[in-house]
Amino acid sequence: MELKERILACASVCAVSSKEQPVAHYLMEELSKMGVSSYLDASGNLHSEILGNPQGKTILLEAHMDQIGLMVSGIDQNGYLKFVGVGGIDERMLCGLEVLVDGRYSGVILPTQKEKTPKIEDLRMDVGLSFEEAKAQIPIGATATMRSCPKLLLGDKISGPAMDNRAGIAAVLDCVERIKEKKIPYGIKFLFSVGEELGLQGGYSGTESGMADGAIVVDVTHGATPDAKDEVGVFPLGCGAVICRGPNLHHSYTKQLIALAQEKQIPYEIEVAAGHSGTTAWAIQTAGTGIPTMLVSIPLRYMHSNLETLALKDVQAVSNLLYEALMGGITLAE
C-alpha cells in the first residue's frame, strides 16, 4: 500500500484511548496480510511474532494506537450529551465541533460560549435525540471521535484527526512491508500500545523485563506554525525524522541513529528532552531491568486538535530510518 493511503486508512479507524479494539483488529488484519501474526494481551496491547533473525538481538518497535477523544458522561433534559475529554484534547476546538458518538450518532458540540476557552463541563453535544431517545440509545461511557475526514493540502500535506499517532503506525507498517522479505540481522517485534494518551498505559502493561535488547518508539512532535516557529522544540514540516536526545533515550544508540540518517541522506532534525520525552519511551526505558530506547518522531502541526497536519515526506523519512536501522544500520552492544 502507498504510504499516503496507509496514513489515511489508519487515521480513519475510530479508537479512542480505553476503546482501542477497532484499531487493534484493523492492525491484526493488516499485519496478517503481510504474513505477520499477532496477538492481544490482557490489556489490549497488540504484539507481533518475532520476525527476521530469532537468534539475533531483538529490537522492539513501538507505536501507540490510541487517539484522543471524548466520552459521554451524562444526558441533560434536552437530550444533549454531557462529556469529558479523553487524553489531552485541545479544548479550543470544541465549540461547533462535529462528532461521531459510539461510532453511530453524528452530531455537533453546541457552538455557544466561544468567547474564551470554554469549560468542558458547560459544553454539550447535540445528536438530534430527545431525552428519552438518548437515554435509551446512548450508553454513559460511550466514546466520541472528531467527525472529520482527513484532507490533502498542498505540498503532499495531510490534515485531519488522529494523525497522532496513526501516522506513526503507518510509518511502522510501511517499514514492515519493506523489511519482511529481507534478511535482517535482528529479531524484530512490534508493540502497538493502548492508552498512551492516558499516561503511557500500554508502555507499562505491554512491556516486560528482557523482552528486547533495544527499542525504537515512533510518535509525533510539534510542527512549526506562524505563531510558533522560532521556539525550541518546534520543527518545520518537511524537515524529516525528528530524533530525540536526552536522559530518557540511550545515548550511544541514538548517536548511531543520527549518523545513520546522515550516511543514508535521510532528512532529520534533533530534538531534546531534558527529562520525560512525553512518549512511551519513558515507560519502556525502565521496563523490568531496563530496555535501551530510541525515539523518532513525525513533526505535526496543531497537535491534539481535529486538524493535525503533517508532511508525507516526514513520515517517509521515519519509515526509511527505521528500515535502515533494522537492516543493520545500528549495532547493539554485547
Next chain:
Amino acid sequence: MLNELEKRNGVTGLETPVADLIKQNLPDFCQDAMGNLIVKKHGKNSSKKLLLAVHMDEPGVIVTQITEEGYLKFDIVGRLKPELLAFRRVDIHGISGVIALKAVHLTKKEERETPIKTENLYIDIGASTKAEAESYITVGDYGAIESEPFSMGGDLQKGKAWGSRVGCMLAMDLLKEDLPVDMEVVFATQRELGGRGLQTAAFQSEADTAIILDGVPADEDENAPKCGKGGVWVIPLGGAQLPKTIEEQAKPLQVYVAEKKGPEIALIKSKTIRRTVCLGVPVRYSKTPVEVVSKQDIDAVKRLLKICIQEYAKEGIK
C-alpha cells in the same frame, strides 16, 4: 436539489457557483449589476404583483495577505464570529485550507484565556513559501467555510447556509408551478452585508408586496422558534401581526419577533413595495458553521409560502 445547492459555495461577493446552478434550472431570468437573478413570471391575475426574495450568499472569509512562509491572513465577510472559525477548514476555489492556532501544548495560560481575534488566525494551505502559495491563491480570493452535511437524529440535517439554500430551493420549486398572480422572484446577493442585492433588485420592482424567505435562529431560548415545530412568521420591529386566515391554514406555525434588523430594511428604497412579509425556516446554531435544520420544517415553510401567496391573490395581506 437541496443537496446540490449545499455542495456549492457562495460567499458574499462571489455568489457565482450558487447562481450558476440556479440559472441552469430557470426558464428565463435576467442578472443585474449586483449579480441578483431576477425572474418575472405571469400569473392568473396580472393586476397584482408580488415579489419573493431569497438570498444566494453565505458568510465566509477573504484573503488579505500571503505571508513569507505561505500562510494566508484573512478577513471575515458577513456575519461570523472569529472564535467559530478556529479549527475549521476553508475551501478557496478548490484549495483546502485549515484555520488554526499553534498546538495547545505550546500555549501559555494567558494566551488560552484571551478571546480569539481574526488577526491571530491564519489559513494553512500546506504551502511552504509565499511563491508556492501565490501560484494557487491571489489576495482578495474568497474562502467558503467547509461544513460536511450529515443527518442527525430525527429528521435533522446538519450543514451550512440553510437559510439561503432552503430559500433558493423553495423559490426554484415555486417557479415550476402555475401562479395565481404575477410574481417577481429575486435570488439576491449580499444579504450578509445588509441586503445590498435585494436593495437594487427592489428598486426596479413594480410589486406592491414582498415576501422575504430566510433562516430564523431556533432553539436559542424558550421563546425562540424550535426545530420541528413548523415554519415561522417573522415580525420585524414595526411589522404586522399574523393574519388569522393564514394562521388557521398554515399549522404547524410559529411566530417570532425579530429584534435585530433583517433584510426587510433593504426594501425601504423600493418605489412601490408597501407591505413586507417575512417567513423563516427554523435554523439551530444559525450563523455558525454547523447549522441544523429539520426536513419537516422545510415542508411546512413550503406550504406557508403557498398559503401566503394565495392570501395575497385573494385579499392582499393585511
